[in-house]
Amino acid sequence: MAKVVGLGPSGSAFLLRHGRGFGVDFSRRYVKACGEAVPVETPMVEARYVVDKVRTFRFFLWDREVGEASYTKPRWYIVDKERWVESMRAGAPSAGGPYDVLVKAGGPYQSMGEKITVVRFYVEGARRPANEAVDFVFSRDAVGFYWVFPHGGVLNVGGGFLGVDNPVPHVKKFVEKWLGGGRVVDVRGAPLTVMPRVVLHDGEGFRIGEAAGLVYPLTGEGIRPGVLSAIALAEALSTKKPLEEYRRRVAPIVKQVEFQKKLLSLAVRMSERGGALLELADDGVLRDYIEENLSARTLLALLAKKPAAAARLIAALLR
Template sequence: MTKIAILGGGVSGSLLAYLLRTRTNYEVNLFDIKDKYVKPCGDIVPNVYTPPIPWDVKFRIKRFAFYLDGELIHDIEYRNTKWLVIDKWGWINKMREKVKTYHQSKFNRKNYDKVIDAKGPYDMDREVVYTTRALVKTEKFDDVAVFEFDTKYTGFYWIFPNEDGILNIGAGFLEYKNSRELILKYIKEKYGNAKIIDIRGAPISISPVKDKNYRIGEARGLVFPLSGEGIRPSAISAERAFEALYKEENFNEYMENSLKKLHYAVDIQHMLLRVYRYSSLSLRRSLLRILFKNDILLDAYLEDKITFEGISESVKAIKNGGLLRK
């Protein structure tokens, strides 16, 4: 019997382990440093993907507001759900319950035929941005997703509806590693002494990864650096990894070929991030104003499809009446 070890129990590792455990006769063991999944993020997924194992949807977002240096630049509402707020922790932990999970210290390479790296950014072999996310209970709840950019930094604040009465508020900036300090100040300015239910931080990949062999998800660099969205690309990579293992394909060749378009989209965002990062403050403001004021580019940004093909899709969506102006 083929024995497979998966290192890391996040989105990609847990989904791959679950698929292998329930749909093959392979022996699959998952290794992680935590008994339960607790990594924080915005819990947002563009409404263009359905995972093979369903997740619970907590909120459907149609409205978005964009602020630049404290000024509201654009407010837009789509006719249909643009983003889903999902119960990411619940989804991952349910999958992990079906798989034998051990502490990472117990892993021994010689006991396995194949080892898949799903450890996210934690090998620290790429540049990361340190983000902090807080769940805040407040009476000022709204169903709009807010992005707030401060051009002094490379990154943004976010405010996303999580469930009735609770907001997911976070921040990540390349030039300011203590994002916890910034987010606590931001929450106080916006919501006074609102109750913080949970606050924790995590690194997010924002540069390419050189070694992709036997890697999936964020360990492979599959995070969109302009938005920080990694749930969907990680899940897709787990599906492709399952296919490669189930069909007994050459794993690395299969992954490289089947994820080519996804890597291309991520690479374009890496390039755009570098341009923004090394631009003057005035040029940063100009670039962001162009993005926020252009419905086509904004649509592509929200669905992480800033490629020629993706922008063409956005043009078609808008022509078909995909949004309402606010």
């Protein structure tokens, strides 16, 4: 029997897949600020909770378009995350009692590592991106980005930046200057772990999702790794060495998290020199960014094609 603390996407998905446990959560309903987007292959996402689809990702260094990653068919789903999570909560066991496995799934409230605050607006009447497209707009003044996602009849507009405690006024200005205005109908804020310390078991219990540090630092994506880690633990608990098996199953996620932490540190150093990591990217790198498939090989291939970019990168590394 498992006791799960935290019933967001990770905790609820674990209970549904494991089937032998109960959940504890201190919020009456699930609400968390984010882009509410998941890759189409993400497990346990039912079609009835999909409110939009995305096949083009455009990247801007403020007002200058840097590149895009496009697909012939939708690559991400935009979900009504609150309804989706509430449906998983309703389907998960809720009775308490004795337990022999503790699972921590409290997201940023249980994670270890540096955090920032992100904010999400729902905006009506603003200029929309192209059909089935999202925009990532990187600031020249801070390490971080704004996002613009379709979300049914409104836009999901948000942002988060290192060193910015309250991004609300920044996102308000972004809505006015970059989107041409619009009516804000809902505002949500939440912490996000951007330099996570990966801890899969802390001596007291297992950890999944962002509570385990399984959130991607460069994109902030946490839903997919959260659900995948929940399924991995649920299945590992039926093996003879569950922790060893859990580590094996989430190893690709951990590898990507650790690599993105290094890139985020590099982005900070480049920003201090007046540059931006995004300036080094091409469409191939941006596709790897979307696919959460960044690697040293990706960077080496890019730098071989862009000697000037290589020089700027080396200068930042040697700073």
